[in-house]
Amino acid sequence: MKLVAVSSCPTGIAHTYMAAEALEQAGKAVGIEVHVETQGAAGSTPLDPQLIADADGVIYAADLEVKDKDRFAGKPFVDVGVKKAVHDAPGVIAAAVAAVEAGVPAPVAGAAPIAAPATKVDRNAGVGTRIRQWLMTGVSYMIPFVAAGGILIALGFMVAQFAGGSDGVIAVTKVPVSHLLNDFSVASGMDWAALLFQTGAVAFGFLVPVLSGFIAYGIADRPGLVPGFVGGAVSVAVGAGFLGGLVTGFMAGFLALWISRWKVAKGVRGIMPVVVIPLLSSFVVGLVMFVVIGQPIASLMDGLSSWLNGLSGSNLILLGALLGAMMGFDLGGPINKVAYTFAVTGLATEGLGTDAVQYRIMAAVMAAGMVAPLAMALASSARKKLFTHAEQENGKAAWLLGLSFISEGAIPFAAADPWRVILSSLVGSSVTGAIVMGVGSAQRAPHGGVWVLPLISNPFGFLMAVAVGMVITAALVVVLKSAKPNPIVQAEQAVDEQQELVAQTV
Structure with missing residues (x-):
């Protein structure tokens, strides 16, 4: 039997590729050929049409709408979330085989390729789940802007420090745009620093409108985009920041959804999506933000920023431990995503100084998120006899995932042994978060792990915090697993010993 699959997750970074690997390995284990198309943040390479033609069935391991779904028309299929494929790939393969044997065709003949941004919200899920999915739609599209903007700003500060000394970091923020337009000098390090800073600041400026716009899109589809972006821009204009963006995203989405369901005359239907819905919904969102709730939310943002910047000493360490x-x-x-979103959206706060607490929060969150996969990699290589063969292989990949700040690298270990791994991860990650706050490391880039280490202040303290958390987590896992060995591991060891004995005898 041959299967094809498509994997995608909201951020398109980790689960997308882990699901692909899991499905391919699970298929190989039972003699089924599986080819996976990953529709991730880096784009995708479409499956060869011949592979699709030869396939007996299709697996959709996706949390986003699958692009060009009409390619698979008529094929039996199963549609599962990406996490299901990561956690239970053999079960997904078995379900796909059952679908093939039952001959259930995919009802997508004649479907048009998706040209709009993609999201996947389960309309039948509970309210809490749908709110999280709407929010994550906005966050997933926001992260690239934050990453690009944050890294460019940090690079600008680095160049400014080299070119202008200790005063360069402050000076670069005061270089006017008109100077870059009229007097930019290729030989000036400060001009290059200003160019990086200004470009990053522009990219960062999209953070709140994109967050708001794609939350609204998740709720109302295309009709939500315009009022969502307008609401986000108004939030920036009145100083309401990311809290305002969250409010306008949901407000615009529900308003656009409501207007789009109006029963109107046939002659008006054609202009509803291009004139009526964006016009009315944008006006109402602007009215509410400018006149009613904009100022209160801005005051709340000011209070939150003042509270965070007022934290010091033990309070900061406790905050780091909690986020970790x-x-x-x-x-x-x-x-995990709540903590990460809190850190990322904090980067968008207006008027942050170079040593603002928000940057320390981002560093604490990133360091803590690196601990679990690195610890599982360390434990599975140091005490192989406590882990299955599959876990030992996953441990090799977890080194790179952990160093790259992809917490999901520890999921295969947590899925196989939840309470031991999660308990150990909780302890080690919280220690790391506390240490990062204690040593004062700060980070403007919301992702990257060790690959953005030059952009982290006090990088040695950052690395020390990660190393301490990794060792604590790995040690706890080893102790807990040693107290009660896994029967599967014991069975594998018995087989290995028997095979070794047979080999020696021969």
Whole structure:
């Protein structure tokens, strides 16, 4: 039997590729040929049409709408979330085989290729799940702007420090755009620093409108984009920041959805999506933000920023420990994403100084998110006898995933042994978050792990915090697993010993 699959996750970074690997390996284990198209953040390479033609069935391991789904018309299929493929790839393969044997065709003949941004929200899910999915739609499209803008700004500060000394970092923020337009000098390090800074600042400026726009898109589809972006821009204009963007995203989405469901005359239907819906919804969102709730939300943002910047000493360390524990709890799940979103959106706060607490929060969250996969890699290589052969292989990949700040690299270990791995991860990640706050490391880039180490202040303290958390987590896992060995591991060891004995005898 031959299967093809498509994998995608909201951020398009980790689960997309882990699901692909898991499906291919699970298929190989039972003699089924599986080819996966990853529709991730880096784009995708479409499956060869001949592979699709030869396939007996299709697996959609996707949290986003699958692009060009009409290619698979008529093929039996199963449609599961990407996490299902990561956690239970053999079960997904078995379900696909059952679908093939039952001959259930995919009802997508004649479907048009998707030209709009993609999202996948389960309309039948509970309210809490749908809110999280709407929010993650906005966050997933926002992250590239934050990453590009944050890294460019940080690079600008680095160049400014080399070119202008200790005063260069402050000076680069005061270089006017008109200077770059009229007097830019290729030989001037400060001009290059200003160019990097200004470009990053422009990219960063899209953060709130994109967050708001794609939350609204997740709720109302295309009709939500215009009022969502307008609401986000108004939030920036009135100083409401990312909190305002969250509010306008949901407001615009529900308003556009409501207007799009109006029963109107046939002659008006054609102009509804291009004139009526964007016009009315944008006006109402602007009215509410400018006149009613914009100022209160801006005051709340000012209060939040003042509170964060007023934290010091033990309070900062406790905050770091809490955020670290959240990052280490569900390894890319909802709680992990809450901590990460809190850190990322904090970067968009207006008027941050170069040593603002928000940058320290980002560093603490990133360091803590690196701990679990690195610890599992360390433990599975140092004490191989406590882990299955599959876990030992996953451990090799977890080194790179951990160094790249992809917490999901620890998921295969947590899925196989939840309480030991999660408990250990909680302890080690919280320690790391606390240490990062204590040593004062700060980070403007929201992703990258060790690959953006030059952009982190006090990088040695950052690395020390990660190393300490990694060792603590790995040690706890080893101790807990040693107390009660895994029967599967024991069975594998018995087989290995028997095979070795047979080999020696021969």
